[in-house]
Amino acid sequence: MEISANTQVLAYLVSAALFILSLKGLTHPASARRGSFLGMIGMVIAIIATLIGGEVQSYGFIVVGVLTGAVIGGVLAACVQMTAMPQLVAALHSFVGMAAVLVAIGTFINRHAIGDLSAVLMSELSAGIVIGAITFSGSVIAFGKLQGLISGAPVRFVGQHALNAVIGVVTVLLAIHFAMSGSMFSLTVMVLLSFVLGFTLIIPIGGADMPVIISMLNSYSGWAAVATGFTLHNNLLIIVGALVGCSGAILSYIMCRAMNRSIINVVFGGFGSDAGGGPASAGAVAADKGVRSASVEDAIYWMEDANRVIVIPGYGMAVAQAQHALKELMELLEEKDVEVKFAIHPVAGRMPGHMNVLLAEADIPYDHAFEMDDINPEFASTDVVLVVGANDVVNPAARTDHSSPIYGMPIIDAGKAQHVYFLKRSMNPGYSGVDNLLFYQDNVSLIFGDAKDTIEGMVTALKGGGH
Amino acid sequence: MPDTLVALYVFVLACFIGYFVIWGVTPSLHTPLVALTNAISGIVIIGALLVTGAGEASGPAGIMGFFAVLLASINVFGGFLVTNRMLAMFKKKKK
Numbered sequence: 001m002e003i004s005a006n007t008q009v010l011a012y013l014v015s016a017a018l019f020i021l022s023l024k025g026l027t028h029p030a031s032a033r034r035g036s037f038l039g040m041i042g043m044v045i046a047i048i049a050t051l052i053g054g055e056v057q058s059y060g061f062i063v064v065g066v067l068t069g070a071v072i073g074g075v076l077a078a079c080v081q082m083t084a085m086p087q088l089v090a091a092l093h094s095f096v097g098m099a100a101v102l103v104a105i106g107t108f109i110n111r112h113a114i115g116d117l118s119a120v121l122m123s124e125l126s127a128g129i130v131i132g133a134i135t136f137s138g139s140v141i142a143f144g145k146l147q148g149l150i151s152g153a154p155v156r157f158v159g160q161h162a163l164n165a166v167i168g169v170v171t172v173l174l175a176i177h178f179a180m181s182g183s184m185f186s187l188t189v190m191v192l193l194s195f196v197l198g199f200t201l202i203i204p205i206g207g208a209d210m211p212v213i214i215s216m217l218n219s220y221s222g223w224a225a226v227a228t229g230f231t232l233h234n235n236l237l238i239i240v241g242a243l244v245g246c247s248g249a250i251l252s253y254i255m256c257r258a259m260n261r262s263i264i265n266v267v268f269g270g271f272g273s274d275a276g277g278g279p280a281s282a283g284a285v286a287a288d289k290g291v292r293s294a295s296v297e298d299a300i301y302w303m304e305d306a307n308r309v310i311v312i313p314g315y316g317m318a319v320a321q322a323q324h325a326l327k328e329l330m331e332l333l334e335e336k337d338v339e340v341k342f343a344i345h346p347v348a349g350r351m352p353g354h355m356n357v358l359l360a361e362a363d364i365p366y367d368h369a370f371e372m373d374d375i376n377p378e379f380a381s382t383d384v385v386l387v388v389g390a391n392d393v394v395n396p397a398a399r400t401d402h403s404s405p406i407y408g409m410p411i412i413d414a415g416k417a418q419h420v421y422f423l424k425r426s427m428n429p430g431y432s433g434v435d436n437l438l439f440y441q442d443n444v445s446l447i448f449g450d451a452k453d454t455i456e457g458m459v460t461a462l463k464g465g466g467h
Numbered sequence: 468m469p470d471t472l473v474a475l476y477v478f479v480l481a482c483f484i485g486y487f488v489i490w491g492v493t494p495s496l497h498t499p500l501v502a503l504t505n506a507i508s509g510i511v512i513i514g515a516l517l518v519t520g521a522g523e524a525s526g527p528a529g530i531m532g533f534f535a536v537l538l539a540s541i542n543v544f545g546g547f548l549v550t551n552r553m554l555a556m557f558k559k560k561k562k
Contacts (some may be wrong), residue, residue, distance in 0.1 A: 019507050020484055026492045026500050029557040036499075036550045039507055043543055050513050056520030061533040065519070066512075069540025076541070077548035085498060085549075092505045092546060095538040099511045102535035106518035109528035120471055218501050221508045226478060228514045233470050237510055239481040244504040246485030251497060346494065353497025360556040371494055 002054050011049035012236035018042030019240050023247070029366050046236060082361045083318045086214055086350040090143040093217045097135025097198075100224035101191065104128035107231055108187070119179050121231065126175035128227035129187075130194045135220040137198030142213050145206055146350060154206040161268060167197045205266060208392070211255045212266045214351040219248025251352045258346035258372075260398075260408035291427075294445035296457040299384070299421045304462070306383035308339040310375065312412055313355050314348050316389015316425070320451035323362035326388065329455055330364060332462045341378070342369040343412050345393035372412050379416040387414060387422045388451050395436045404434055420444040423451045499553045506546025512539035 003011070019042045025035015050056065080088045104125045111117050144150040174190040177183060205213050222244025229237030256263050303309055311330075317323060330340040342364065348355045356369055379385065387394055394414040397404040414420050415438050422439070424446055438444050447454050492500050512535075519532030 019510075020488060022503065022507065023485075023488050023500070024491065026496045026503065028493060029496060029554070032496055032499060032557065033551065033554045036503060036547065036554055039503060039550075040547050043507065043510070043547070046510060046513055047516070050516045051520075055517055058520055061519050061529060062516055062536055065515075065533050065536030066540045069537045069542075070544045072537075073541040073543065073545030074548055077545045077552060080549060082553075085502070085553075088545070088549065089501050089505060092542050095542050096505070096508045096511060099515055099535040099538040099542075102531040102538070103511060103514035103518050106528040106531040106535065107514070109531070110518060110521050113528075124471075214501065218504060222504065225508050225511050228511050230471070230474050230478075232514050232517060233474060234513060235474065235477045237513060238474055238478045239484075240507055240510040242478055242481035243485040243488070244508045246482055247489045247492075247500060247504045250486070250489045251501070254494075254497075344495075351498055351501060353495060353500070356495040357498040357553055357556070360553070360558070363556075363558070366495055366557045369495055 001052055003049065003052050005053070008049045008053040009235075011045055012234070015042040015046040015049070016236050016239040018045070019243060023243060082357055083321070084147075085354065085357060086210065087143055087146045089214060089351060090139045090146055090217065093221045094136045094139035094143065096221040097132045097137075097139060097224055100128050100132030100228050101136065103228050104132065104231060105187075105191070112182075117182060122182060123175065123179040124227060124230040126178055126190065128224065128231050129191055130171060130175060130197075131220060131227050132224040133191060133194030134198035134201065135217060135224050137195045138202040138213075138220065139198075139217050141199055141202040142210075142217060146210065152206050152210070154209075155203045160200070160204060164197065164200050167193055167200065171197060201267070204268075208259070208347070209266050210350045211347050211352055211354075212252055212259075212263070215248050215251035215255055216263075216267075217248070219245050219252060222246070222248055255347055255352060258410060259406075260410065291439045292445040294421060294447050296447065296454060296461055298445065299386070299419075299447060300458055300461045302419045303333060303338065303384045303458070304336060306333075306338050308341065308378070308382045309333055309384045309386065310341045310343050310379065310382050310414075310417065312343045312345070312385060312387045312390050312394060312414055313359070314345075314388065314390025314393060315350060315354075316391075316423075316451055318349060318354070318358055318389070320389060322388055322423075322452040322455050323358045323364070325452050325455040325459060326359075327362040327364050328459045329462070330368070332459060336462075340368065341375060343372065343375045343414075344369050345372050345390070345412055348390060348393060372410065376413045379413040382417040383419065385414045385417040385420045387420065388455070389423065391422075391424075391436055392434065394438055395434060396441075397434055397437045400437070406434055414438065415441055415444065418443060422446045423454050424448060425450060496554075496557070499550050499557075502546055502550040502553060506543060506550055509539045509542030509546055512536060512543060515539050 018038045022035045022039030025031045108125055145152045171193045174186045178186040222241045225241030226238050333340050344355045392406055394412050398406045398409040398411045515535035519536055
């Protein structure tokens with residue numbers, strides 16, 4: 001069977017509409033699964049319409065490629081841990097980028113063979129190659145940082161921005177030369193420089209800015225698809241690429257706003273570090289600084305009779321895998337008629353919405369998780385707050401200390417509650433490297449130890465009852 | 468109107484749609500959003516299929532096309548499956 005070009009274009013239109021509805025489905029968790037389903041239908045329609053459209057004449061490579069990809073993709077999706085979702089996403093971004101580069105070069109070779117090249121086409125090809133290559137190598141770096149293969153800390157050196165600017169300008173000049181002349185030499189050097197540029201652009205960003213990198217690369221992968229669409233005069237690719245590009249751009253904006261930083265500042269700033277350091281003398285350091293440490297029993301004492309307990313999770317919760325223990329704690333408290341809520345800061349975790357997925361994984365109902373702005377007014381009437389592996393997002397220095405690097409960042413009002421307990425492994429500051437002013441407040445205590453052990457201790461104590 | 472200008476129209480209008488649709492996405496689903504956009508950006512598979520299956524594709528272009536098909540289909544399958552896996556976990560309070 002073969003369909004006409006017009007039928008194919010109409011099928012692409014249906015597919016584009018389904019992708020838009022698919023994203024629209026994510027407006028609410030209740031409609032989200034239908035949304036994902038519509039996206040799958042859209043993809044199937046697009047692929048079938050392409051395969052039977054007449055342009056595709058040999059199927060051998062295609063069948064093998066799709067089947068192999070399906071197996072690899074299926075295994076990755078089935079095995080990935082929810083804490084490792086940012087890595088998977090980074091890997092997938094890199095694949096889109098690389099695919100865009102390969103498609104652009106392959107198109108060039110095919111068109112070259114039939115002598116059908118124009119300056120417009122070759123500038124579109126160049127855009128696809130440059131954006132795709134930056135997406136690829138940038139995502140590889142992001143993957144390495146998230147996976148711990150390379151240091152997550154920002155890598156900076158003198159003249160870094162000048163170097164990036166030079167590489168960028170040379171790449172653009174090569175693209176122009178390639179578009180004018182079709183020079184293979186310019187093409188090759190342009191491809192290589194674009195890969196280098198992705199590397200040098202992402203390497204200085206790290207630490208607390210990981211959610212922004214993920215969102216930015218998400219956006220790039222969309223723009224790479226757009227460029228491919230321009231090359232092939234395929235409106236479906238352009239539409240879908242634009243949707244993805246916008247999505248990543250908006251997420252980047254939301255993440256930056258949640259840190260009170262501009263995207264320029266993130267890209268060029270280099271902020272935070274993966275501060276290490278042992279938990280050994282945590283208690284001693286704490287005592288020196290006039291910080292109160294508390295025991296599990298202290299916290300339980302106040303939680304049992306509380307009306308409302310709010311948990312503020314951060315990346316530390318994911319590291320400790322404490323979400324399942326938290327769920328048990330939530331259930332025990334709810335049995336005692338204590339209202340339990342979760343307050344989520346937009347940049348908690350390593351990617352947008354990371355905490356929500358981890359809580360969902362532990363079977364904590366999504367209607368228990370609240371956004372910062374929605375829950376902040378409730379802290380003044382809250383009895384107990386548990387801060388689990390979060391730090392900067394509750395630091396009042398963001399409001400009061402003009403000299404602090406996190407000044408201006410919107411924070412969760414944890415300090416307004418009656419009793420605040422920080423579950424911490426050590427006195428090490430958060431990503432920003434800033435001391436948390438909340439520790440010195442009268443209603444705040446620290447419970448040292450692994451977050452999971454601490455919460456399991458609370459669960460055991462609550463089960464034991466008897467207070 | 469030249470093809471490239473039509474494409475530009477489509478692109479700009481699609482950006483507006485994207486802008487309004489994405490702002491409507493609830494923040495609690497931002498991770499599934501990234502995964503879903505990952506899956507649908509696998510749409511570059513269309514370009515990969517065209518390169519691979521083209522009559523004149525042989526030698527290097529065919530091989531590049533093959534790897535592009537492979538990578539893009541990892542995105543399509545991996546992206547949708549992991550999105551579904553996550554969305555299945557977003558449940559309401561038990562009855």
